[in-house]
Amino acid sequence: xxxxxxxxxxxxxxxxxxxxxxxxxxxxxxxxxxxxxxxxxxxxxxxxxxxxxxxxxxxxxxxxxxxxxxxxxxxxxxxxxxxxxxxxxxxxxxxxxxxxxxxxxxxxxxxxxxxxxxxxxxxxxxxxxxxxxxxxxxxxxxxxxxxxxxxxxxxxxxxxxxxxxxxxxxxxxxxxxxxxxxxxxxxxxxxxxxxxxxxxxxxxxxxxxxxxxxxxxxxxxxxxxxxxxxxxxxxxxxxxxxxxxxxxxxxxxxxxxxxxxxxxxxxxxxxxxxxxxxxxxxxxxxxxxxxxxxxxxxxxxxxxxxxxxxxxxxxxxxxxxxxxxxxxxxx
Amino acid sequence: xxxxxxxxxxxxxxxxxxxxxxxxxxxxxxxxxxxxxxxxxxxxxxxxxxxxxxxxxxxxxxxxxxxxxxxxxxxxxxxxxxxxxxxxxxxxxxxxxxxxxxxxxxxxxxxxxxxxxxxxxxxxxxxxxxxxxxxxxxxxxxxxxxxxxxxxxxxxxxxxxxxxxxxxxxxxxxxxxxxxxxxxxxxxxxxxxxxxxxxxxxxxxxxxxxxxxxxxxxxxxxxxxxxxxxxxxxxxxxxxxxxxxxxxxxxxxxxxxxxxxxxxxxxxxxxxxxxxxxxxxxxxxxxxxxxxxxxxxxxxxxxxxxxxxxxxxxxxxxxxxxxxxxxxxxxxxxxxxxxxxxxxxxxxxxxxxxxxxxxxxxxxxxxxxxxxxxxxxxxxxxxxxxxxxxxxxxxxxxxxxxxxxxxxxxxxxxxxxxxxxxxxxxxxxxxxxxxxxxxxxxxxxxxxxxxxxxxxxxxxxxxxxxxxxxxxxxxxxxxxxxxxxxxxxxxxxxxxxxxxxxxxxxxxxxxxxxxxxx
Numbered sequence: 001x002x003x004x005x006x007x008x009x010x011x012x013x014x015x016x017x018x019x020x021x022x023x024x025x026x027x028x029x030x031x032x033x034x035x036x037x038x039x040x041x042x043x044x045x046x047x048x049x050x051x052x053x054x055x056x057x058x059x060x061x062x063x064x065x066x067x068x069x070x071x072x073x074x075x076x077x078x079x080x081x082x083x084x085x086x087x088x089x090x091x092x093x094x095x096x097x098x099x100x101x102x103x104x105x106x107x108x109x110x111x112x113x114x115x116x117x118x119x120x121x122x123x124x125x126x127x128x129x130x131x132x133x134x135x136x137x138x139x140x141x142x143x144x145x146x147x148x149x150x151x152x153x154x155x156x157x158x159x160x161x162x163x164x165x166x167x168x169x170x171x172x173x174x175x176x177x178x179x180x181x182x183x184x185x186x187x188x189x190x191x192x193x194x195x196x197x198x199x200x201x202x203x204x205x206x207x208x209x210x211x212x213x214x215x216x217x218x219x220x221x222x223x224x225x226x227x228x229x230x231x232x233x234x235x236x237x238x239x240x241x242x243x244x245x246x247x248x249x250x251x252x253x254x255x256x257x258x259x260x261x262x263x264x265x266x267x268x269x270x271x272x273x274x275x276x277x278x279x280x281x282x283x284x285x286x287x288x289x290x291x292x293x294x295x296x297x298x299x300x301x302x303x304x305x306x307x308x309x310x311x312x313x314x315x316x317x318x319x320x321x322x323x324x325x326x327x328x329x330x331x
Numbered sequence: 332x333x334x335x336x337x338x339x340x341x342x343x344x345x346x347x348x349x350x351x352x353x354x355x356x357x358x359x360x361x362x363x364x365x366x367x368x369x370x371x372x373x374x375x376x377x378x379x380x381x382x383x384x385x386x387x388x389x390x391x392x393x394x395x396x397x398x399x400x401x402x403x404x405x406x407x408x409x410x411x412x413x414x415x416x417x418x419x420x421x422x423x424x425x426x427x428x429x430x431x432x433x434x435x436x437x438x439x440x441x442x443x444x445x446x447x448x449x450x451x452x453x454x455x456x457x458x459x460x461x462x463x464x465x466x467x468x469x470x471x472x473x474x475x476x477x478x479x480x481x482x483x484x485x486x487x488x489x490x491x492x493x494x495x496x497x498x499x500x501x502x503x504x505x506x507x508x509x510x511x512x513x514x515x516x517x518x519x520x521x522x523x524x525x526x527x528x529x530x531x532x533x534x535x536x537x538x539x540x541x542x543x544x545x546x547x548x549x550x551x552x553x554x555x556x557x558x559x560x561x562x563x564x565x566x567x568x569x570x571x572x573x574x575x576x577x578x579x580x581x582x583x584x585x586x587x588x589x590x591x592x593x594x595x596x597x598x599x600x601x602x603x604x605x606x607x608x609x610x611x612x613x614x615x616x617x618x619x620x621x622x623x624x625x626x627x628x629x630x631x632x633x634x635x636x637x638x639x640x641x642x643x644x645x646x647x648x649x650x651x652x653x654x655x656x657x658x659x660x661x662x663x664x665x666x667x668x669x670x671x672x673x674x675x676x677x678x679x680x681x682x683x684x685x686x687x688x689x690x691x692x693x694x695x696x697x698x699x700x701x702x703x704x705x706x707x708x709x710x711x712x713x714x715x716x717x718x719x720x721x722x723x724x725x726x727x728x729x730x731x732x733x734x735x736x737x738x739x740x741x742x743x744x745x746x747x748x749x750x751x752x753x754x755x756x757x758x759x760x761x762x763x764x765x766x767x768x769x770x771x772x773x774x775x776x777x778x779x780x781x782x783x784x785x786x787x788x789x790x791x792x793x794x795x796x797x798x799x800x801x802x803x804x805x806x807x808x809x810x811x812x813x814x815x816x817x818x819x820x821x822x823x824x825x826x827x828x829x830x831x832x833x834x835x836x837x838x839x840x841x842x843x844x845x846x847x848x849x
Contacts (some may be wrong), residue, residue: 035726084377
C-alpha cells in the first residue's frame with residue numbers, strides 16, 4: 001500500500017509542475033493574440049487615452065514577465081485575483097475593489113453548473129456505454145453488435161452542435177417533451193434543474209458513448225481468447241456470467257482509463273453544447289474571457305481544466321492499480 | 332422618391348427594400364396589467380453591471396435604461412421627445428442655458444425621494460477623473476450644473492445646443508440616488524418601473540414591477556420581466572420557436588422563413604438609423620481628391636448590397652449618415668451605379684484607372700467581406716480595381732479602423748443630426764473616421780456649429796439638408812445601406828401601434844410598452 005501512496009504523492013507533485021507549465025503556456029498564448037483587454041472591451045470606441053487609462057489601471061502597461069510574476073505569487077498565496085472586467089468597473093465607480101467580485105466568486109457558480117452537467121451526463125453515459133459494450137462483446141458480430149457500433153460511431157462522428165440540433169428537433173420542437181433552453185440559475189428547484197439539464201446531458205451522452213463502449217467491447221473481446229476464459233466456458237458457464245465475472249474484472253483497467261478521459265472531456269470540452277443550449281457553465285465564461293483577453297479568468301479556467309485532467313487521470317491510475325492484484329503487489 | 336416620415340417606418344413582413352408607410356396591425360386595442368415577459372436577447376457579457384457608463388449593447392440597455400432606471404428625457408416611439416424624470420424644460424434664446432423642472436413625488440426603489448442632487452451627481456459620474464464613459468462628451472459640454480430648487484436644475488452649456496434635451500435621453504445617462512451611487516450600481520437601484528430582483532452578468536436579469544409609479548396607466552404592464560442572455564443566433568430562434576421565450580431580438584435572416592411559417596410568431600421590423608459604411612481617410616492619397624471619391628460613389632450597386640447582404644432587410648443609403656429615425660432627414664437624390672460616371676470622374680482626377688485597397692472584416696458588420704467583394708466586382712467596370720484585404724476580426728477597431736485608408740465600418744446611428752455629425756464628422760473629434768474637416772468643406776463645419784444653436788426648426792431643416800447634400804456629393808464615406816432592426820415575438824404579446832426605431836426592441840423599452848394579451 002505504501003507504494004501506492006508514493007505513486008500518488010509523486011503524481012501530485014508532477015501535477016503541480018504540469019499546472020505551472022500550463023499557466024506559462026496560456027499566459028504566453030493569450031499575450032500573443034492580437035489586441036489586449038483594453039482594446040477588446042472598448043471596441044469601436046477605443047481612443048488612445050481610454051486605452052492607456054485602462055492599461056494603467058490594470059497594470060497592463062507593465063512588461064509581461066512582471067505581470068506573470070505578480071499573478072503567480074498571488075495565486076500561490078491562494079488569491080486568483082480580480083478579473084479585468086470587474087477591476088475595470090471598480091475603477092469606473094471609483095470604489096476601489098470594495099466588494100468587487102473575485103475570479104473565485106465569478107467562477108464558482110459556473111463551475112458548479114458544469115460539474116452538475118458532467119455528473120448528470122456521467123450517470124447516464126457510463127452505465128449506458130459500459131452496458132452496451134458488454135452486450136456488444138457478448139453478441140459480437142451479430143446484428144445488435146453492428147447496429148450499436150454504427151449508432152455510436154455515427155453520433156461521435158457528427159459535430160456536437162449537429163447532434164444537439166437533431167435532439168432539439170425531435171425532443172423539443174416536434175415533440176415538446178424537454179426544454180431547448182437550459183438556462184439554469186441559482187435557487188432553481190432540483191427537479192426543474194434536472195429537467196433543463198437533460199437535453200445537453202443526452203447530447204453529451206451520445207458524443208462520449210462511442211469511445212467508452214468500443215473500449216469496453218475491445219477489452220473484453222481480447223480477453224475472450226485467453227485460456228482461463230476457455231476454462232470457464234468448458235465448465236459450462238453461461239456466456240453472460242463468463243463475461244461479467246471473469247472477463248470484465250480483468251478488462252477494468254483500460255475501461256477506467258477511457259471513462260476518466262471522457263469525464264475530463266465533460267468538464268473541459270463542452271463549450272459548443274453550452275452555447276447551443278445556453279447553459280451557464282464554465283465553458284462560456286472561458287470563451288467570453290478569451291474574447292476580451294481577460295487573463296486572470298482565462299488562467300483560472302485553464303488551471304481548473306488542467307487540474308481536472310490531472311486528478312481524473314490520477315484517479316484512473318489508482319483505480320486500475322487497485323483493480324489489478326499484480327500491480328497492487330509489485331515484486 | 333417619396334418623403335420618408337419617421338412615424339411611418341414600420342412594417343411587418345418583408346417586401347424587400349420597399350417601405351410601406353403603414354403601422355403594425357393592431358392586435359389588441361387595450362393594454363392591460365399582468366403577466367410575465369421572457370425575452371431572449373443577444374449582446375450580454377460576463378462583464379455587465381448596472382453602471383450606465385459601460386453599457387454598449389441591447390441586453391444592459393434594455394435592463395437598465397428600459398426597465399430599472401430612468402433618464403431625464405425619453406424619446407417616444409414616434410420619435411418625439413417627452414419628459415421622463417423631467418416634466419418640462421426651457422432654453423435661453425441662444426440655447427446655452429437650459430432649465431429643467433423635475434418630476435415631484437418620485438422615489439427610488441430604496442425609498443429615497445428623487446431631486447435635483449440626484450441629477451447633478453449622476454451626470455457628474457461621466458466626467459469624473461478617469462471616467463471612460465461613452466457619454467462623456469455630452470456632459471463635458473455642460474460648463475455649470477446648478478440646483479435652483481429641490482426640483483429644478485439649470486444647465487449652462489459651453490456653447491448653444493438646441494438638441495440638449497435630446498442628448499439627456501441617452502441610455503448612458505441614468506439617474507442614480509445621490510450619495511448612494513456605489514450601492515445603486517451594485518444592486519440596481521433606480522426610479523424605473525421595474526425593481527431589479529437579480530442580475531447574473533452575461534446570463535440573466537429578472538425585474539419585478541414596482542407597486543406604484545408615475546407612469547402607471549401609460550406604461551409598465553407586466554408584473555415581472557425576465558431577460559435571458561442568448562448570444563447564439565440559432566439558440567435564440569429555437570427558444571422562441573419552442574415557446575420558452577416571448578420575444579427575441581436580431582433574428583437570423585437566413586432562417587426567417589421558419590419563423591414566418593409559425594402562426595404563433597410575429598416578426599417586427601423597423602427601419603432605423605443603423606448604417607453600414609466604407610469610410611476613407613480624406614487626408615490620404617488618392618482619397619484626398621474629391622473626384623476619386625465621386626468615382627467610388629458611382630462604383631457601388633447599392634440596391635444589390637441591400638438585396639444580398641441584408642437580404643432585403645434595409646434601405647439604400649446615399650452617403651449621408653442621417654437615417655429614417657431622424658427629424659431632419661433630407662430627400663437626397665439617389666447615387667446611381669454608373670461605371671461611365673466613375674470613368675468620367677477618374678478622368679477629372681487625371682487618372683485612367685484606380686487601384687485601391689479596401690480593408691474588411693466581419694467584425695465591422697455581418698457580411699462586410701462579402702459586401703467588399705460585391706463592391707470590387709461592380710467597381711471594376713468603371714476602371715476601379717479594388718483589392719479586398721481581409722483583416723482579422725480581433726483588434727479590428729484598434730488596428731484597422733481610422734488606421735487603414737479605406738475600410739468597412741458600421742454606426743448604430745444617433746438620435747439627432749448634430750449628435751451624429753459631431754460624433755463622426757466634426758473637425759478633430761476622435762471618431763472622425765474620414766478625417767473630414769474644413770479643408771474638405773469649410774461650409775459643412777460652419778453649418779455644424781450654426782445649426783447646433785439654432786432653435787428654429789425650419790432653419791435647422793434647411794441647414795441639415797445642406798450638410799447631408801454636401802456629404803452625398805463630396806463626402807469621404809460610402810454609406811450604401813441602412814440596416815433594419817428585425818425582432819420576433821409571440822402573438823400573445825401585445826404591442827402599441829408605433830414601434831420605436833431608434834434602438835432595437837422598441838427602443839429597448841419592451842418591458843414598458845408591451846403587454847400580455849392572454
